[in-house]
Amino acid sequence: MGLINSGITIIDFDETYLAQTKLQHYPHERLDFRHLEHVNLFCEEETLQTLQMRLQKRRQKGITLIGSGNYHYVTYLLLKEISKPFTLVLFDNHPDLRTNQDHDEMLSCGSWVSYALSKIPLLQQVVIIGPTVALAQNSTHSRTVIFPFDGVHHYSLPLILSSIPTNHVYVSIDKDVLHKGEVQTNWDQGVMGIHTLTQMLKSILMSKQVEGVDICGELRLSPIESLQPTYQSIIQKNQKANLQLLQTCLTANETHTKGA
Template identity: 60%
Template sequence: MGLLRTGISIVDFDETYIVQKELQKYPHEEIDFQQMRHVNLYCENESLELLSRRLQKRSHKGITFIGSGNYHYLTYLFLKEIEKPFTLVLFDNHPDLGTECETLLSCGSWVSYALKDIPLVEQVVIIGPTSVLRDPINHHQVTLFPYKNNHPYSIKSILSAIHTPTVYISIDKDVLNTNEATTNWDQGVMTLASLTDCLKAILSCKQVEGVDICGEAHLSPADLLLPDYQAIIQKNQTANLKILQTCLQSGYRQTRGA
């Protein structure tokens, strides 16, 4: 059990990660999309084809850092690469199921596109959303673990909801409370410790095709020298490193025990 693929990729739409110096020290493959057009929030079909072709050529598919949650729809492309039935496990403050009126793939609709377009997605388990407390969702392939006032679910109950041996894990840091991360979307109440404990449990008992992480705050060059923004960078980097280290440690245990 553990990660089935190796390596770290960092996707660069807006130089988000350049300032996270400790994260940059980990060996990784950088994929530069800074010149891509029509990709922020919504992705036009032509741009999606270009993104797909570039991403398919990457050699490091174990752990991928996406950047801002505005580009979370990249997970849809990662899911299309999986060749066996699987469960998408999503940590997110939003279900990203979109609305019927959306005609373009977006950061808020990509889960519904995956359910519609990818037959190997057997189910989606979404952990940590608070928005669904206001707008309940009923979908026969979707299991929700909404959070309210940081009331955590038992890891056993979450694992029992994942029916396939193979999973893909996607993490949007907006699922975390504002003490643990700062994003450009409204945030949930989950603690980083709860997230990594659950992540560790899934990695220890499931075959994980890959993990992606998004939820960076977009900072302009003028912001970077201000003390408040330096604190944001450090906070998000700390969260990224703890998530990354959890994934790598689980992957190492699998390799050592093989």
């Protein structure tokens, strides 16, 4: 069990990660998408095809850092690369199950899960963990299981694992699932703690064949803001969470490799 693919890719839409210097020390492949237009929140079909071609050429496919949650729809393109029946495990404060009534032809950060369910036949089930807005976006989709976090519900690791019907899994993490004491994002946030997140992530990595992991939920800052003490604190907090998630993935993979 563990990560099937290896390596780290950092996607650069808006230079979000440049200030996270410790993160940059990890060997990684960088994809520069700063020149692309019409990619914030929604992505037009022509640009989507460009993104897909660039992503397919990357060599490091184990862990992908996407940047702001505004670009979470990139996960849809990463899911299309999987060649076996699989389950998407999504940690997110938002189920991202909206339908685009006004933008039917465009993929968005709020509808990509619905998009994936309708367009990727190998996607058997979606398990969404952590949203506090589940009631507002309640899904009746037969292939969706939601575990809302509101400070009242508590879920055991065996219960979470029992909701995953396939051996192959893809894990997508939006850090807005975490409470504000852990990170700060540009979307409303949930109540989960980083320890809870890393424990669940570790359990999945140790129990399943994980095709890949992606992480988003960065706070986009201007160059001037990134130099201010208040925002420096936010950068360090967000970087700390990224490093904890990366280390969880890498440690679980090393354990799996040694065990094999």
